[in-house]
Amino acid sequence: MIVHLYHQIIFCITNHRSIFFRTIYCIILYFSIFSSEAQKQYPYGLVNKKYQIEIVDTNFIVSNKAFGGSTFIGYGMNFNNISHYFTDPILIGFTLDFYINKFLFQGEANLGFGKTIKEMLFSDGHFWGKDKFALSAHSGLKLGYSIVDNRHILLTPNLGIGTKTMTSNFLFTYNNSTYNPLLALYKIGLFMDVKSLRFMQNQIRINNQEVNYVCLRLSINYEGVIGKPKYADYFYGNMLYFTIGMGGLGRSCHRKKSIENKYI
Numbered sequence: 094m095i096v097h098l099y100h101q102i103i104f105c106i107t108n109h110r111s112i113f114f115r116t117i118y119c120i121i122l123y124f125s126i127f128s129s130e131a132q133k134q135y136p137y138g139l140v141n142k143k144y145q146i147e148i149v150d151t152n153f154i155v156s157n158k159a160f161g162g163s164t165f166i167g168y169g170m171n172f173n174n175i176s177h178y179f180t181d182p183i184l185i186g187f188t189l190d191f192y193i194n195k196f197l198f199q200g201e202a203n204l205g206f207g208k209t210i211k212e213m214l215f216s217d218g219h220f221w222g223k224d225k226f227a228l229s230a231h232s233g234l235k236l237g238y239s240i241v242d243n244r245h246i247l248l249t250p251n252l253g254i255g256t257k258t259m260t261s262n263f264l265f266t267y268n269n270s271t272y273n274p275l276l277a278l279y280k281i282g283l284f285m286d287v288k289s290l291r292f293m294q295n296q297i298r299i300n301n302q303e304v305n306y307v308c309l310r311l312s313i314n315y316e317g318v319i320g321k322p323k324y325a326d327y328f329y330g331n332m333l334y335f336t337i338g339m340g341g342l343g344r345s346c347h348r349k350k351s352i353e354n355k356y357i
Contacts, residue, residue: 148299155302155346161190163284163310165338169205175330179227179259180207184334186231190342197237197249201280205229213327221261229259231316233280244298247286255280255316259328274328277319284312286340299346310340 167184186203206228213221233255241248260273288296290309297304317331 146297147301148297150300152349153299153346154349155299155304156344157194159190159192159303159342159344161192161340161342163188163190163338163340165203165310165312165336165340167203167312167334167336169332169334171330171332173330174326175328175332178211178213178327179209182207182227182229182332184336186336188340190340192239192342192344195239195242197235197239197251199235199237199251199253201231201233201235201255203231205231213324215324225261227259227261229257231255231257231278233278233316235280235282244296245287245289247288248283249285250283251280252282253280254278254319257316257318274322274324276322276328278316279319280314280316282312282314284310284340286310303342303344304346305341305343307339307341310336310338312336 164187169182169184171181182205184203184205189200191198208227209221209223209225212223233253235251235253237249237251239247239249255278257276257278258273287309288306296306313335315333318329322328
Protein backbone atom coordinates (compact mmCIF):
# COMPACT_ATOMS: atom_id res chain seq x y z
CA MET A 94 0.00 0.00 0.00
CA ILE A 95 2.84 2.40 0.82
CA VAL A 96 4.45 1.74 -2.53
CA HIS A 97 1.19 2.29 -4.39
CA LEU A 98 0.76 5.59 -2.55
CA TYR A 99 4.25 6.64 -3.63
CA HIS A 100 3.37 5.78 -7.22
CA GLN A 101 0.26 7.95 -7.14
CA ILE A 102 2.05 10.93 -5.60
CA ILE A 103 5.06 10.67 -7.92
CA PHE A 104 2.92 10.38 -11.04
CA CYS A 105 0.82 13.42 -10.14
CA ILE A 106 3.81 15.60 -9.30
CA THR A 107 6.05 14.66 -12.21
CA ASN A 108 3.31 15.81 -14.54
CA HIS A 109 3.16 19.20 -12.79
CA ARG A 110 5.47 21.79 -14.35
CA SER A 111 6.09 24.14 -11.43
CA ILE A 112 9.41 24.13 -9.59
CA PHE A 113 7.55 23.98 -6.25
CA PHE A 114 5.81 20.70 -7.01
CA ARG A 115 8.91 19.14 -8.55
CA THR A 116 10.84 20.07 -5.41
CA ILE A 117 8.20 18.22 -3.38
CA TYR A 118 8.69 15.29 -5.74
CA CYS A 119 12.40 15.36 -5.02
CA ILE A 120 11.77 15.36 -1.25
CA ILE A 121 9.33 12.45 -1.53
CA LEU A 122 11.81 10.37 -3.48
CA TYR A 123 14.57 11.25 -1.01
CA PHE A 124 12.63 9.98 1.98
CA SER A 125 11.08 7.04 0.15
CA ILE A 126 14.43 5.33 -0.22
CA PHE A 127 14.79 5.21 3.54
CA SER A 128 11.51 3.36 3.89
CA SER A 129 12.59 -0.28 4.09
CA GLU A 130 9.23 -1.62 2.93
CA ALA A 131 9.12 0.72 -0.06
CA GLN A 132 12.76 0.08 -0.90
CA LYS A 133 12.14 -3.67 -1.10
CA GLN A 134 9.00 -3.44 -3.21
CA TYR A 135 9.74 -0.43 -5.43
CA PRO A 136 10.03 -2.02 -8.89
CA TYR A 137 12.31 0.62 -10.44
CA GLY A 138 15.97 1.60 -10.06
CA LEU A 139 16.21 4.49 -7.58
CA VAL A 140 19.65 5.82 -6.66
CA ASN A 141 20.11 8.64 -4.17
CA LYS A 142 23.35 10.61 -4.32
CA LYS A 143 24.41 13.92 -2.85
CA TYR A 144 22.22 16.57 -4.49
CA GLN A 145 21.08 14.02 -7.08
CA ILE A 146 18.20 11.61 -7.43
CA GLU A 147 18.47 9.25 -10.36
CA ILE A 148 15.71 6.96 -11.59
CA VAL A 149 16.32 4.16 -14.07
CA ASP A 150 12.95 3.05 -15.34
CA THR A 151 12.09 2.36 -18.97
CA ASN A 152 8.43 2.97 -18.15
CA PHE A 153 9.20 6.67 -17.70
CA ILE A 154 9.11 8.77 -20.87
CA VAL A 155 11.12 11.99 -20.66
CA SER A 156 10.35 14.71 -23.18
CA ASN A 157 13.08 15.61 -25.68
CA LYS A 158 11.96 19.25 -25.39
CA ALA A 159 13.03 21.49 -22.54
CA PHE A 160 12.58 25.11 -21.53
CA GLY A 161 15.20 27.04 -19.61
CA GLY A 162 16.96 30.32 -19.22
CA SER A 163 19.33 32.38 -17.16
CA THR A 164 19.88 35.74 -15.50
CA PHE A 165 23.37 37.16 -15.35
CA ILE A 166 25.77 40.00 -14.71
CA GLY A 167 28.88 40.48 -16.80
CA TYR A 168 31.73 42.61 -18.05
CA GLY A 169 32.38 43.69 -21.64
CA MET A 170 35.64 44.64 -23.36
CA ASN A 171 35.35 47.03 -26.29
CA PHE A 172 37.65 46.88 -29.32
CA ASN A 173 38.32 49.08 -32.36
CA ASN A 174 36.98 52.63 -32.66
CA ILE A 175 34.34 52.37 -29.97
CA SER A 176 36.96 51.59 -27.32
CA HIS A 177 38.42 55.11 -27.73
CA TYR A 178 35.10 56.80 -26.96
CA PHE A 179 33.28 54.55 -24.49
CA THR A 180 34.38 52.72 -21.36
CA ASP A 181 34.03 48.95 -21.06
CA PRO A 182 30.42 48.29 -19.95
CA ILE A 183 29.03 46.47 -16.94
CA LEU A 184 26.25 44.15 -18.16
CA ILE A 185 23.03 42.75 -16.75
CA GLY A 186 20.64 40.57 -18.72
CA PHE A 187 18.78 37.35 -19.26
CA THR A 188 18.32 34.54 -21.77
CA LEU A 189 15.37 32.34 -22.71
CA ASP A 190 16.28 28.83 -23.87
CA PHE A 191 14.39 26.19 -25.79
CA TYR A 192 15.93 22.76 -26.40
CA ILE A 193 14.98 20.04 -28.85
CA ASN A 194 17.23 17.10 -28.08
CA LYS A 195 20.68 18.74 -28.01
CA PHE A 196 19.79 21.68 -30.24
CA LEU A 197 19.37 25.05 -28.54
CA PHE A 198 17.29 28.05 -29.65
CA GLN A 199 18.11 31.02 -27.46
CA GLY A 200 16.94 34.61 -27.14
CA GLU A 201 19.21 37.04 -25.30
CA ALA A 202 18.80 40.59 -24.02
CA ASN A 203 21.15 42.68 -21.92
CA LEU A 204 21.94 46.26 -20.95
CA GLY A 205 25.42 47.76 -20.70
CA PHE A 206 26.29 50.65 -18.38
CA GLY A 207 29.29 52.89 -18.99
CA LYS A 208 30.33 56.43 -19.83
CA THR A 209 32.01 58.40 -22.60
CA ILE A 210 35.79 58.85 -22.68
CA LYS A 211 36.00 61.69 -25.19
CA GLU A 212 33.67 64.33 -26.52
CA MET A 213 31.98 63.42 -29.83
CA LEU A 214 30.87 65.98 -32.37
CA PHE A 215 28.25 65.17 -35.03
CA SER A 216 27.50 66.74 -38.40
CA ASP A 217 23.99 67.74 -37.30
CA GLY A 218 25.45 70.10 -34.69
CA HIS A 219 24.92 67.88 -31.65
CA PHE A 220 27.67 66.64 -29.40
CA TRP A 221 28.08 63.95 -26.72
CA GLY A 222 30.21 65.30 -23.89
CA LYS A 223 33.12 63.67 -22.09
CA ASP A 224 32.41 61.59 -18.95
CA LYS A 225 28.68 61.42 -19.71
CA PHE A 226 26.43 58.45 -19.04
CA ALA A 227 26.22 55.87 -21.84
CA LEU A 228 23.70 53.04 -22.04
CA SER A 229 23.83 50.24 -24.60
CA ALA A 230 21.01 47.78 -25.27
CA HIS A 231 21.83 44.42 -26.86
CA SER A 232 19.51 41.72 -28.18
CA GLY A 233 20.01 38.57 -30.19
CA LEU A 234 18.79 35.20 -31.41
CA LYS A 235 21.17 32.24 -31.29
CA LEU A 236 21.34 28.64 -32.41
CA GLY A 237 23.48 26.19 -30.44
CA TYR A 238 24.28 22.53 -29.91
CA SER A 239 25.22 20.86 -26.61
CA ILE A 240 28.53 19.07 -27.15
CA VAL A 241 28.84 17.92 -23.52
CA ASP A 242 25.85 16.98 -21.37
CA ASN A 243 26.35 14.88 -18.24
CA ARG A 244 25.49 15.06 -14.56
CA HIS A 245 28.26 17.60 -13.95
CA ILE A 246 28.16 20.14 -16.81
CA LEU A 247 26.25 21.23 -19.91
CA LEU A 248 28.53 22.82 -22.51
CA THR A 249 26.89 24.59 -25.46
CA PRO A 250 28.58 26.65 -28.21
CA ASN A 251 26.25 28.95 -30.13
CA LEU A 252 26.12 31.58 -32.86
CA GLY A 253 23.54 34.04 -34.08
CA ILE A 254 22.62 37.58 -35.04
CA GLY A 255 21.48 40.57 -33.06
CA THR A 256 21.21 44.33 -32.68
CA LYS A 257 22.76 47.00 -30.49
CA THR A 258 21.83 50.59 -29.81
CA MET A 259 23.48 53.25 -27.66
CA THR A 260 21.97 56.27 -25.96
CA SER A 261 22.73 58.98 -23.46
CA ASN A 262 19.22 58.74 -22.03
CA PHE A 263 18.18 55.81 -19.85
CA LEU A 264 14.57 55.95 -21.09
CA PHE A 265 15.52 56.06 -24.80
CA THR A 266 13.33 59.16 -25.22
CA TYR A 267 15.82 61.22 -27.21
CA ASN A 268 14.47 61.43 -30.75
CA ASN A 269 17.70 62.22 -32.63
CA SER A 270 19.30 59.10 -34.15
CA THR A 271 22.73 60.52 -33.32
CA TYR A 272 22.38 59.19 -29.79
CA ASN A 273 20.82 55.82 -30.55
CA PRO A 274 22.36 54.26 -33.67
CA LEU A 275 20.95 50.83 -34.49
CA LEU A 276 23.83 48.45 -35.21
CA ALA A 277 23.50 44.97 -36.74
CA LEU A 278 25.64 42.30 -35.04
CA TYR A 279 26.89 38.77 -35.46
CA LYS A 280 27.32 36.78 -32.23
CA ILE A 281 29.48 33.82 -31.23
CA GLY A 282 29.42 32.34 -27.76
CA LEU A 283 29.86 29.43 -25.40
CA PHE A 284 28.14 28.80 -22.08
CA MET A 285 28.55 26.18 -19.41
CA ASP A 286 25.99 25.09 -16.83
CA VAL A 287 27.91 23.84 -13.80
CA LYS A 288 25.39 21.30 -12.50
CA SER A 289 27.63 20.32 -9.59
CA LEU A 290 26.80 23.73 -8.08
CA ARG A 291 23.03 23.72 -7.62
CA PHE A 292 20.58 26.17 -6.13
CA MET A 293 17.07 25.89 -4.74
CA GLN A 294 16.56 22.18 -5.39
CA ASN A 295 18.23 18.85 -6.01
CA GLN A 296 18.94 17.59 -9.49
CA ILE A 297 16.49 14.95 -10.75
CA ARG A 298 17.57 12.62 -13.54
CA ILE A 299 15.42 9.95 -15.17
CA ASN A 300 17.07 7.45 -17.51
CA ASN A 301 20.24 9.56 -17.57
CA GLN A 302 18.37 12.72 -18.55
CA GLU A 303 17.63 15.79 -16.42
CA VAL A 304 14.05 16.53 -15.53
CA ASN A 305 15.06 19.90 -14.08
CA TYR A 306 17.92 21.76 -12.43
CA VAL A 307 18.94 25.25 -11.35
CA CYS A 308 22.67 25.88 -11.39
CA LEU A 309 25.62 28.21 -11.94
CA ARG A 310 26.01 29.39 -15.54
CA LEU A 311 29.22 30.83 -17.00
CA SER A 312 29.56 32.20 -20.52
CA ILE A 313 31.99 33.87 -22.90
CA ASN A 314 30.66 35.74 -25.93
CA TYR A 315 31.88 37.84 -28.83
CA GLU A 316 29.80 40.24 -30.90
CA GLY A 317 30.87 42.20 -33.96
CA VAL A 318 29.29 44.96 -36.00
CA ILE A 319 28.06 44.02 -39.48
CA GLY A 320 28.74 46.66 -42.10
CA LYS A 321 29.82 50.26 -41.53
CA PRO A 322 27.43 52.29 -39.34
CA LYS A 323 26.81 56.03 -39.47
CA TYR A 324 29.48 57.84 -37.45
CA ALA A 325 31.69 54.76 -37.65
CA ASP A 326 34.56 56.71 -36.10
CA TYR A 327 32.62 56.63 -32.83
CA PHE A 328 30.38 53.58 -32.92
CA TYR A 329 32.21 50.95 -34.97
CA GLY A 330 33.71 48.19 -32.84
CA ASN A 331 33.36 44.72 -31.41
CA MET A 332 32.94 43.46 -27.86
CA LEU A 333 34.13 40.41 -25.93
CA TYR A 334 32.09 39.83 -22.78
CA PHE A 335 31.98 37.41 -19.88
CA THR A 336 28.95 36.62 -17.73
CA ILE A 337 28.13 34.73 -14.56
CA GLY A 338 24.64 33.96 -13.26
CA MET A 339 21.98 31.40 -12.53
CA GLY A 340 20.71 29.11 -15.25
CA GLY A 341 18.76 25.90 -15.65
CA LEU A 342 16.05 24.04 -17.48
CA GLY A 343 12.99 21.88 -16.98
CA ARG A 344 11.25 19.25 -19.06
CA SER A 345 8.09 17.19 -18.68
CA CYS A 346 7.98 13.45 -18.07
CA HIS A 347 5.28 10.82 -17.67
CA ARG A 348 4.76 7.10 -17.43
CA LYS A 349 3.42 4.83 -20.07
CA LYS A 350 -0.34 4.36 -19.87
CA SER A 351 -0.09 0.72 -18.88
CA ILE A 352 1.87 1.68 -15.77
CA GLU A 353 -0.42 4.59 -14.98
CA ASN A 354 -3.48 2.35 -15.07
CA LYS A 355 -1.81 -0.27 -12.92
CA TYR A 356 -1.01 1.95 -9.97
CA ILE A 357 -3.61 4.70 -10.18
